[in-house]
Amino acid sequence: MKLGKTLWLIILIKLFIIFFILKIFFFQNLLNKHFDSDQEKAAFVGKELTNRNLKP
Amino acid sequence: MENIDPSLVDWSRAQFALTAIYHWLFVPLTLGLGIIVSVMETFYYKTGNPEWKRITQFWMKLFGINFAIGVATGIILEFEFGTNWSNYSWFVGDIFGAPLAIEGIMAFFMESTFIAVMFFGWNKVSKGFHLASTWLTVFGATISALWILVANAWMQFPDGMHFNPETVRNEMVDFWAVLFSPVAMNKFSHTVTSSWVLGSAFVIGVSAWFMLKKREQSLSTKSIRIAAVFGLTGALLAAITGDGSARQVALHQPMKLAVMEGLYKGSNPAGLVLIGFLNPEKGTYDDDTNPFLFKLQIPGLLSLMANRELHSFVPGITDLINGGFPVEDTNGIMIQALSAEEKMKRGKIAVQSLASFRTAHETGSDSLAAIHRARLEANYGQFGYGFIKDKKELIPNVPITFYTFHLMVLLGLFFILFFAISGILIHKDLFHKWKGMLWLSVLSVPLAYLCSECGWIVAEVGRQPWVIQDIMPACAAVSAVSTGSVQTTFFLFAILFTVLLVAELSILFRQISKGPDPEH
Numbered sequence: 001m002k003l004g005k006t007l008w009l010i011i012l013i014k015l016f017i018i019f020f021i022l023k024i025f026f027f028q029n030l031l032n033k034h035f036d037s038d039q040e041k042a043a044f045v046g047k048e049l050t051n052r053n054l055k056p
Numbered sequence: 057m058e059n060i061d062p063s064l065v066d067w068s069r070a071q072f073a074l075t076a077i078y079h080w081l082f083v084p085l086t087l088g089l090g091i092i093v094s095v096m097e098t099f100y101y102k103t104g105n106p107e108w109k110r111i112t113q114f115w116m117k118l119f120g121i122n123f124a125i126g127v128a129t130g131i132i133l134e135f136e137f138g139t140n141w142s143n144y145s146w147f148v149g150d151i152f153g154a155p156l157a158i159e160g161i162m163a164f165f166m167e168s169t170f171i172a173v174m175f176f177g178w179n180k181v182s183k184g185f186h187l188a189s190t191w192l193t194v195f196g197a198t199i200s201a202l203w204i205l206v207a208n209a210w211m212q213f214p215d216g217m218h219f220n221p222e223t224v225r226n227e228m229v230d231f232w233a234v235l236f237s238p239v240a241m242n243k244f245s246h247t248v249t250s251s252w253v254l255g256s257a258f259v260i261g262v263s264a265w266f267m268l269k270k271r272e273q274s275l276s277t278k279s280i281r282i283a284a285v286f287g288l289t290g291a292l293l294a295a296i297t298g299d300g301s302a303r304q305v306a307l308h309q310p311m312k313l314a315v316m317e318g319l320y321k322g323s324n325p326a327g328l329v330l331i332g333f334l335n336p337e338k339g340t341y342d343d344d345t346n347p348f349l350f351k352l353q354i355p356g357l358l359s360l361m362a363n364r365e366l367h368s369f370v371p372g373i374t375d376l377i378n379g380g381f382p383v384e385d386t387n388g389i390m391i392q393a394l395s396a397e398e399k400m401k402r403g404k405i406a407v408q409s410l411a412s413f414r415t416a417h418e419t420g421s422d423s424l425a426a427i428h429r430a431r432l433e434a435n436y437g438q439f440g441y442g443f444i445k446d447k448k449e450l451i452p453n454v455p456i457t458f459y460t461f462h463l464m465v466l467l468g469l470f471f472i473l474f475f476a477i478s479g480i481l482i483h484k485d486l487f488h489k490w491k492g493m494l495w496l497s498v499l500s501v502p503l504a505y506l507c508s509e510c511g512w513i514v515a516e517v518g519r520q521p522w523v524i525q526d527i528m529p530a531c532a533a534v535s536a537v538s539t540g541s542v543q544t545t546f547f548l549f550a551i552l553f554t555v556l557l558v559a560e561l562s563i564l565f566r567q568i569s570k571g572p573d574p575e576h
Contacts (some may be wrong), residue, residue: 003117003305003567006350007124017552018128025136026545030142030535038223045146045412046224050411052060052443 057446060531064466067542068140068534073516074546075132077509078553084127084508086199087248088255088290089119090194094187095282101187107575113178115259116190120175121440125560130204132440132549141383142534144229144523149225150321151234152207159203201251202244209240211524212515215307219436221429224360226527239304243515246297249290249334250508253471256287257504260478262568264497267488272571280487284479298468299361305518306362309525312378312518315452316461317358319372320347322381323508326370329462334455341373341451373454377447392437396447399526403441406432410439419434440522442531449521457518460510474500474505 030043093115129170134156137145147151173181173189181189210216216233217226228234260283263276305313315319317329320341331350339345359368371393375381379395394402409432416425432439444450478497481487488494521529 003563004309006563007121010556011124011127014125014556015128018121018131022132022545022548025137026541026548027132027139030537031140032138032145041146042222042224045143046221046410046414048536049147049224049532050414051406 057490059540060536064532064537064539064542067539067546069520069530070300070543071140071546071549072133072136074549074553075129075136077512078549078557079129079133079507080509080512082122082129083201084247084251085122085258086119086126086197087194087251088253089115090197090255090499091252092255092259092279092282092286092451093234094194095190095286096279097190101183107274107278109279110572110575113258114275116174116281117567118258118262118564121564125172125556125563128481129556140535140537141523141533142535143149144528146436147225147528147533148211148524149223149227151214153212153227154228154231155203155207155210155234158282159200162199164219167193167200168389170196184459187532189380189405189473198248202249203507205247206235206237206240206243206563207509208515209243210234211517211522212243212306213237213239216526219432219439221410221432222417224410228281231499234303238300239308242300242304246301247511248295249293249297250468250511253287253294253468253475254504254508256283256290256475257471257500259283260287260475260497261499261501264487264494266571268494268498273488275572277482277485277487280478280482284475284482287471288475288479289319291468295468295472297539298465302361303364305390308369309519310371311373311450314371314376314453314519315454315457316352316375316514317345318454318458319370321359322372322375323371324359324369325356325367326358326362326406327355328357329353331457331466332462333470334458338454340448341377346558347454357445358427373451377425377450396441396444399438399441400447402435402438403444404436405442406439407442409435437526440527440532443529444521449529451517452520457514460513460517464510464514466505467503467510 031044035041035044091479096108099105100112105138127201147439161492170189170192173186174193177186177189214226215237216228218229219226222519234240259279263279264270264281266272300497302313305316312509314322317326318332319326329348330352332353333349335345335347335349337345351567356366358370360366362368362370369381371381371383376393377396381393381399382390383393385391409428413425413428413432415430416422474496478487478495479491481490519525521531524532
């Protein structure tokens with residue numbers, strides 16, 4: 001039973017870190033954050049792709 | 057023109073690689089050990105012998121620890137798609153989304169429902185229902201792997217889709233072509249069977265440790281008997297499916313094959329390097345330095361693997377960059393391979409056509425838009441080359457790909473022998489008497505992990521610079537975020553993953569050391 005409790009505790013801590021720290025503070029969906037419609041997202045990515053250039 | 061710092065591309069790659077490699081520590085043990093546990097429980101169901109129940113419950117506990125620590129680590133990869141690979145996420149559209157959604161809805165829920173019965177259902181449900189739940193948990197986990205690997209295979213061989221310049225997305229036109237692509241089928245079967253190898257090595261390694269400690273002789277003997285047969289089956293199937301994968305790589309990713317073999321200049325016939333040491337002095341692909349300090353190769357075998365013909369030409373890195381060698385097109389007609397420069401030229405036309413199409417479309421010039429759309433479609437096969445500045449970017453890291461590939465193959469051969477010898481020794485009741493074999497068995501556990509991770513590295517490093525083969529390189533796929541933010545999360549993950557790994561190993565070792573529950 002001690003093993004079960006330890007594993008549940010690890011799972012809960014891990015899920016908390018993943019969903020309440022990483023997701024909220026570090027991994028917001030960039031396109032969803034900045035644009036509301038699919039048209040806006042398509043326009044943004046289209047521009048990104050056609051303008052993208054690496055530093056020489 | 058937007059400038060993307062090259063170090064952003066490298067850090068984004070490193071962040072993804074760290075997460076995927078960590079996630080991949082758990083998946084193969086779940087897939088491999090899961091089947092072994094199911095077989096053990098089937099013996100219990102068939103014989104009613106309580107010893108089989110005890111054996112099953114012991115290995116199931118280790119399976120549970122691995123599952124608990126590993127669960128949800130793959131979700132982080134999906135977060136990274138949205139944040140660090142947003143261009144890619146949008147560009148792949150429903151092709152990548154559909155398999156992942158099916159994975160989430162069908163396989164994951166199936167897995168999580170039955171795993172609850174598997175762990176908590178002993179003595180609460182019938183023996184038959186419990187056995188079915190154990191098998192269905194493993195089946196669900198394997199189906200989960202199928203969908204993930206289908207999505208990955210599409211990136212290695214994009215098929216069954218059409219690019220829509222209005223939405224800037226690849227849209228799926230043939231679900232079955234995506235699902236049953238030969239790359240996906242080979243990748244799935246090779247990955248799953250290699251996971252059986254890892255699961256079997258784990259069982260034999262832990263059992264051998266018990267034998268070294270002179271504990272649990274009966275449990276260990278019975279476990280090794282199952283694992284040796286299952287492991288040998290997995291290792292042989294992994295060799296066969298590995299050969300199938302090599303054929304697919306030759307067809308769709310010839311540069312990856314050339315780099316895997318350190319083959320700079322193509323030859324007819326081409327030999328397969330069995331053991332080789334690369335020359336660190338080798339600078340560029342076109343210098344005259346011998347790429348090898350030493351190599352031992354099997355003549356003609358690479359030609360046979362790549363083209364199914366012993367006397368056939370396999371292009372090297374230089375040939376693929378310069379083009380001009382005969383190659384079969386998608387309609388089976390022999391043509392001259394394009395040079396990298398020509399592909400880059402066509403790629404730039406494709407990218408420019410996309411820009412021109414979107415401008416024409418926005419201003420309502422339908423006839424102009426149609427012309428640009430046609431030009432884009434004619435050159436879309438080389439779209440990704442439009443982002444390549446220097447043809448040398450098209451060559452993946454040779455030493456990493458070469459050494460990991462050969463290490464994987466050598467370890468694969470080792471495991472065929474290892475399981476065969478284990479099976480013979482356990483059959484003759486000699487396994488526990490050979491101390492060297494017992495220690496080798498314990499060592500085989502980290503070797504199996506090394507082999508498995510090498511497979512991931514070969515597949516992913518070997519296909520650089522492509523995120524989607526020929527269509528999108530990593531430099532076009534990454535989000536324009538600050539390099540510092542990617543570095544921050546990289547180190548955050550490094551700490552988190554290390555802590556979780558230490559936790560898993562300490563719980564796992566403690567549980568192994570404690571052994572199975574006492575016999576009643």
